[in-house]
Amino acid sequence: MTRLSQFLARNWAVLLLLALWQGWVSLADLNSIVLPAPWPVLRDVLSHPALYLANAAQTLATATAGVAIGLGFGALVAVAAWASRLLAGMLTPLGLIFSSVPVVALIPILARLLGYDISTVVAIVAVSAFFPTFVFVGAGLKDLPRGADDLFSVLGASRAARLRHLVLPAAVPNLMIALRITVPEGVLAAILAEFLMGRSGLGFMFREAASRFAMERALGTSLVVTVAAVLCFSLAHRAERVIRTRWS
Amino acid sequence: MPQAIPDAIRLDGVSKSFRLDDGKTVTALEGIDLGLREGEFVAVLGPSGCGKSTVLRLIAGLETASTGAVRIEGRAPSELAAAHRLGVAFQDHALLPWLSVAQNIALPYRVAGSKVDHARVDALIELVGLTGFRDARPSQLSGGMRQRASIARALVLDPDVLLLDEPFGALDAVTRRHMNVELQRIWGTRTLTTLLVTHSVDEAIFLADRIIVMTGRPGRILREVTVPFPRPRDPSVLRTPEFHALVDELTLALDPEEAAL
Numbered sequence: 001m002t003r004l005s006q007f008l009a010r011n012w013a014v015l016l017l018l019a020l021w022q023g024w025v026s027l028a029d030l031n032s033i034v035l036p037a038p039w040p041v042l043r044d045v046l047s048h049p050a051l052y053l054a055n056a057a058q059t060l061a062t063a064t065a066g067v068a069i070g071l072g073f074g075a076l077v078a079v080a081a082w083a084s085r086l087l088a089g090m091l092t093p094l095g096l097i098f099s100s101v102p103v104v105a106l107i108p109i110l111a112r113l114l115g116y117d118i119s120t121v122v123a124i125v126a127v128s129a130f131f132p133t134f135v136f137v138g139a140g141l142k143d144l145p146r147g148a149d150d151l152f153s154v155l156g157a158s159r160a161a162r163l164r165h166l167v168l169p170a171a172v173p174n175l176m177i178a179l180r181i182t183v184p185e186g187v188l189a190a191i192l193a194e195f196l197m198g199r200s201g202l203g204f205m206f207r208e209a210a211s212r213f214a215m216e217r218a219l220g221t222s223l224v225v226t227v228a229a230v231l232c233f234s235l236a237h238r239a240e241r242v243i244r245t246r247w248s
Numbered sequence: 249m250p251q252a253i254p255d256a257i258r259l260d261g262v263s264k265s266f267r268l269d270d271g272k273t274v275t276a277l278e279g280i281d282l283g284l285r286e287g288e289f290v291a292v293l294g295p296s297g298c299g300k301s302t303v304l305r306l307i308a309g310l311e312t313a314s315t316g317a318v319r320i321e322g323r324a325p326s327e328l329a330a331a332h333r334l335g336v337a338f339q340d341h342a343l344l345p346w347l348s349v350a351q352n353i354a355l356p357y358r359v360a361g362s363k364v365d366h367a368r369v370d371a372l373i374e375l376v377g378l379t380g381f382r383d384a385r386p387s388q389l390s391g392g393m394r395q396r397a398s399i400a401r402a403l404v405l406d407p408d409v410l411l412l413d414e415p416f417g418a419l420d421a422v423t424r425r426h427m428n429v430e431l432q433r434i435w436g437t438r439t440l441t442t443l444l445v446t447h448s449v450d451e452a453i454f455l456a457d458r459i460i461v462m463t464g465r466p467g468r469i470l471r472e473v474t475v476p477f478p479r480p481r482d483p484s485v486l487r488t489p490e491f492h493a494l495v496d497e498l499t500l501a502l503d504p505e506e507a508a509l
């Protein structure tokens with residue numbers, strides 16, 4: 001009983017949405033090409049697990065690769081800007097401008113530059129992760145604990161020792177913020193890019209199904225996308241929280 | 249007293265002024281002449297804001313004198329830091345929040361690029377009474393425990409010059425007394441030129457060879473007192489009439505208004 005009420009308390013919004021969806025389809029007597037009912041959609045997912053899993057895995061792999069590359073380069077360039085005042089002067093304004101440009105705007109440009117294939121999708125995700133990482137890690141490298149700068153001076157720390165033992169660890173919480181922001185964004189960027197130009201993955205699967213009016217398949221894909229995005233977000237959020245408590 | 253050996257630390261005609269954001273300048277120190285012989289323990293007493301921390305930061309090479317010169321073994325203070333021979337315990341502990349107590353205390357080894365002597369780290373943890381907290385992080389410690397960890401860190405590389413800025417300020421009276429006794433013991437085992445900034449007259453007399461009393465606005469040296477008690481000093485010194493007479497004398501020097509009453 002308490003289990004059930006707990007489940008209801010947590011998921012009432014989702015259940016309400018499903019009920020409204022079912023109610024609307026039944027009351028308006030909609031054709032399944034316009035909007036299928038929830039159960040057939042769920043049935044399509046459950047009866048083709050391999051297909052959905054393979055495409056979801058493909059999309060997540062693309063997103064992971066892209067986010068990893070974007071985070072890595074973003075952090076690297078932030079460190080370069082920390083080390084060189086000249087680079088900082090050039091890169092910081094660029095980073096601030098580009099981190100506020102939506103990914104959608106970059107897709108056609110990157111596709112034109114790199115060609116229409118999977119590596120372009122990875123590149124799009126990487127670019128969407130790069131700029132927020134650069135901005136956040138750059139700020140983290142300067143956000144040192146009180147007195148730490150003086151401490152490293154009296155310890156006779158070289159610039160390399162300062163970077164390794166003070167500046168880089170100090171930036172870890174901000175790297176985790178960048179991760180929390182870029183992971184869900186990366187998943188969405190991957191799906192969007194697959195939708196627009198892919199040959200596989202959830203985004204492509206949705207477009208392919210929708211183009212032949214297989215609405216159960218299309219909505220099933222949306223369902224899987226939503227679940228995957230929520231999972232990624234809550235994982236990244238939890239990781240950030242763990243690190244933040246460890247660091248304060 | 250004639251000096252055969254030159255002072256290890258010298259401040260000659262040092263003044264220090266700070267430029268504030270609104271363009272005004274404050275003179276924190278003026279006309280400071282101070283020498284510490286090698287292995288000498290000097291305590292600095294004075295009301296807050298009189299420039300005690302500034303004296304310590306000048307010796308640590310964290311500030312540069314506006315006029316005059318600060319020299320350690322005849323050279324710039326930064327050279328002592330670069331040789332990893334300087335130990336400093338700051339007023340606000342400055343522990344790194346992401347490291348455990350043991351890792352914080354081992355940090356000077358890592359920064360110096362030398363191998364961590366874990367046995368020494370553990371011995372210092374025990375010395376400052378933090379056994380059982382070696383894997384705790386600073387946020388899990390009380391203010392007094394953080395200060396003790398930062399004292400252990402200042403001592404870990406076995407420095408030649410030790411600077412302590414009100415290191416026992418957050419400790420309760422019993423722990424403070426205990427730390428004083430331990431510090432005296434460490435200090436007796438080796439040559440360690442030490443400057444201790446403190447608010448406590450008792451602590452200054454118990455630990456120091458010489459006491460400098462400062463006044464503020466601008467910070468100057470008011471007087472110097474040589475502590476007559478022989479070493480090693482037993483805590484029972486604290487109960488002698490000579491000790492109490494010296495406490496009274498210094499307390500009056502610190503608060504001249506009371507002297508007028």
Ligand SMILES: Nc1ncnc2c1ncn2[C@@H]1O[C@H](COP(=O)(O)OP(=O)(O)O)[C@@H](O)[C@H]1O
Pocket residue numbers: 266267268274275276294295296297298299300301302303
């Ligand atoms: N970085 C600074 N900028 C401006 N004023 C400062 C700075 N450091 C110290 N002062 C001023 O110098 C005076 C002495 O400070 P300090 O040495 O910290 O005193 P104490 O340690 O004896 O309390 C104070 O008036 C303080 O406001």
Ligand SMILES: [Mg+2]
Pocket residue numbers: 300301302339413
């Ligand atoms: Mg002070």
